[in-house]
Amino acid sequence: MLDIVTASEWFGSEFGRPIIIGGPCSAETREQVMSTALAIAEIKEVSIFRAGVWKPRTRPGNFEGAGNEALEWLAEAKAATGLKMAVEVATPAHVEAALKAGVDVLWVGARTVSNPFSVQELAAALGGVDVPVLVKNPINPDIELWIGALERINRAGCKKLAAIHRGFYPFEKRGLRNIPRWEVPIELKRLFPNLPMICDPSHIAGKWELVQSIAQQALDLDMDGLMIETHINPSVALSDARQQLTPAQLSEMVGSMSFPTSTT
Numbered sequence: 001m002l003d004i005v006t007a008s009e010w011f012g013s014e015f016g017r018p019i020i021i022g023g024p025c026s027a028e029t030r031e032q033v034m035s036t037a038l039a040i041a042e043i044k045e046v047s048i049f050r051a052g053v054w055k056p057r058t059r060p061g062n063f064e065g066a067g068n069e070a071l072e073w074l075a076e077a078k079a080a081t082g083l084k085m086a087v088e089v090a091t092p093a094h095v096e097a098a099l100k101a102g103v104d105v106l107w108v109g110a111r112t113v114s115n116p117f118s119v120q121e122l123a124a125a126l127g128g129v130d131v132p133v134l135v136k137n138p139i140n141p142d143i144e145l146w147i148g149a150l151e152r153i154n155r156a157g158c159k160k161l162a163a164i165h166r167g168f169y170p171f172e173k174r175g176l177r178n179i180p181r182w183e184v185p186i187e188l189k190r191l192f193p194n195l196p197m198i199c200d201p202s203h204i205a206g207k208w209e210l211v212q213s214i215a216q217q218a219l220d221l222d223m224d225g226l227m228i229e230t231h232i233n234p235s236v237a238l239s240d241a242r243q244q245l246t247p248a249q250l251s252e253m254v255g256s257m258s259f260p261t262s263t264t
């Protein structure tokens with residue numbers, strides 16, 4: 001059992017449904033954050049700006065995020081645009097720094113969700129915190145691990161919870177970057193009907209041109225929102241360059257998709 005408030009009680013009234021989250025994989029520079037946020041703020045359907053500040057890279061030697069300094073850029077982008085800010089947190093120190101900087105929404109990444117020790121430490125740091133927490137599926141299609149992370153964070157007192165479906169690791173490197181296995185989020189929704197389910201089509205697709213069709217499939221399955229990686233200049237992005245949309249592409253995509261008519 002999860003003791004959560006329903007979707008319409010938190011993001012339904014505050015952020016709209018479907019909730020649309022847009023922003024770069026990583027916050028890279030002040031200019032990149034500001035220019036991306038200002039362009040995204042023009043898209044009325046987008047209510048939350050995402051940016052990774054600490055990046056959980058699978059292999060060492062890659063860009064690992066700009067760290068605490070990036071939180072200042074996000075605070076500035078929030079003041080300039082009115083967009084809510086969302087950041088990935090993996091440690092209690094991340095939680096503390098993000099909340100101090102005024103971050104509005106936290107998310108837990110797929111690699112962190114795969115480790116109950118990390119989730120338990122995060123849950124302790126989230127105790128008594130009233131910000132929404134979005135919990136991605138683990139790397140592998142292990143629904144129990146996903147549920148376990150939601151339960152640990154919920155038992156710490158977080159009631160504004162949502163799940164993010166970002167697909168599952170395939171060994172074969174062709175086609176989609178991560179396999180959707182739609183039956184897994186569908187089963188989670190069956191078990192927890194009040195839990196909002198957001199799709200991250202960017203990490204499923206792995207290529208920007210495949211993002212829209214995955215996003216539409218998620219909406220057709222009545223998912224409650226989308227998180228879409230968007231960068232002012234994707235070709236020079238320091239992480240996930242191949243899958244990010246430009247703000248203009250995001251705007252066009254959101255404008256051309258058919259949204260569900262239900263409001264619950």
Ligand code: PEP
Pocket residue numbers: 025052056108109110111136166203
């Ligand atoms: C991300 O959102 O940029 C990210 C690292 O995602 P995931 O945890 O789903 O791999």
Ligand code: MN
Pocket residue numbers: 025026229239240
């Ligand atoms: Mn990414």
